[in-house]
Amino acid sequence: MRSPWRSLHDRWRDCWRKRVQDWVLRRQGSDPPQLTLASGRIYILPTVPGLLYAAMLATMLAGAMNYNNNLGFALTFLLAGAGVASIYHTHRILVGLRIHYRGAEPVFAGDPLQVRFSLVNDSAEAREEIYLDWTGSAAVPGGLPARQSRSLCLPLATSRRGSLPLPRLRLSTRAPLGLMRAWAWVHLDARPLVYPRPGSRVPAGQATDASLRDRGDEEFAGLRAYQPGDSPRRVAWRHYARSDELLVQDYRGGSTEDCRWLDWERVAGDADTRASRLARLVIDACEADAAWGLRLPGTRLGPARGRDHLHRCLAALATVESPGDPQR
Numbered sequence: 001m002r003s004p005w006r007s008l009h010d011r012w013r014d015c016w017r018k019r020v021q022d023w024v025l026r027r028q029g030s031d032p033p034q035l036t037l038a039s040g041r042i043y044i045l046p047t048v049p050g051l052l053y054a055a056m057l058a059t060m061l062a063g064a065m066n067y068n069n070n071l072g073f074a075l076t077f078l079l080a081g082a083g084v085a086s087i088y089h090t091h092r093i094l095v096g097l098r099i100h101y102r103g104a105e106p107v108f109a110g111d112p113l114q115v116r117f118s119l120v121n122d123s124a125e126a127r128e129e130i131y132l133d134w135t136g137s138a139a140v141p142g143g144l145p146a147r148q149s150r151s152l153c154l155p156l157a158t159s160r161r162g163s164l165p166l167p168r169l170r171l172s173t174r175a176p177l178g179l180m181r182a183w184a185w186v187h188l189d190a191r192p193l194v195y196p197r198p199g200s201r202v203p204a205g206q207a208t209d210a211s212l213r214d215r216g217d218e219e220f221a222g223l224r225a226y227q228p229g230d231s232p233r234r235v236a237w238r239h240y241a242r243s244d245e246l247l248v249q250d251y252r253g254g255s256t257e258d259c260r261w262l263d264w265e266r267v268a269g270d271a272d273t274r275a276s277r278l279a280r281l282v283i284d285a286c287e288a289d290a291a292w293g294l295r296l297p298g299t300r301l302g303p304a305r306g307r308d309h310l311h312r313c314l315a316a317l318a319t320v321e322s323p324g325d326p327q328r
Helices: 004-028 048-067 070-094 237-243 271-287 307-319
Strands: 034-036 042-046 098-104 113-120 130-134 149-156 169-173 180-186 193-195 219-225 247-252 260-263 292-296 299-304
Touching (some): 042 048, 042 070, 070 169, 070 180, 130 149, 237 271, 260 271, 271 292, 271 307
Parallel strands (some): 260 292
Antiparallel strands (some): 034 098, 113 149, 130 169, 169 180, 219 247, 292 299
């Protein structure tokens, strides 16, 4: 069980960290997708080994002065010079580094978002032991040889659908000696999409708006589990090839070429529940290679079919809100 003092310390630390982050953001503002790290935005402080190294030099200097030992003075000043030189080299690793934000493919809520970056080293010297991380996440190494570039992905946890603002990105290094630590913050003005997590399959026809149904005797009503006697022509073979789950296209009526309209207002629940259930329905329709349309508050998509239409519908479901729901 955590002690009250520990909890108080954590709250004080988080509050102080947030104040520092807000101050840095006001000072620097948002960064463009492509930027070069300038000297003025790089911070540098001694590490714990660096502080111990300084204490050791102070002790050596006191001993050399006490015994008037010239060799002691020479060794102390030699080691002090190496420590001072390490400050310059640690700072140099980050100065002039170019960072390109390459975007992120949308994922479903709960899956990690893979944010892509490119690092470019235009200098004639290698930039070793560079690490990239979000605040509080594991660091990803990004060292670069001379005059080369590197692409890397940083995972970012997601919890709910919507337009996700990126947290601040930190680039840091302790090379070459580990005595100093230099870092820089990057505040990207980007908001990649997080699709709603597909919910469980709803009963056939629950979200269909009959008033928007296209002409014909039959409409696609979703996917259901295969039962002995079902026609092989109605098996969702694309879905089976991807997941080894044998499902059957369920239709109501006579013609198999009808378009099914999915209506936001006909799905029960709050905004997140509706978006989750409709996400499941549009994915099922795409897996069955059926045509569908989607009606949301203030917009209407389709009718159409295919992967492009699926991603348009999921992107709309990621940000849609019911008129009576509070804004995020």
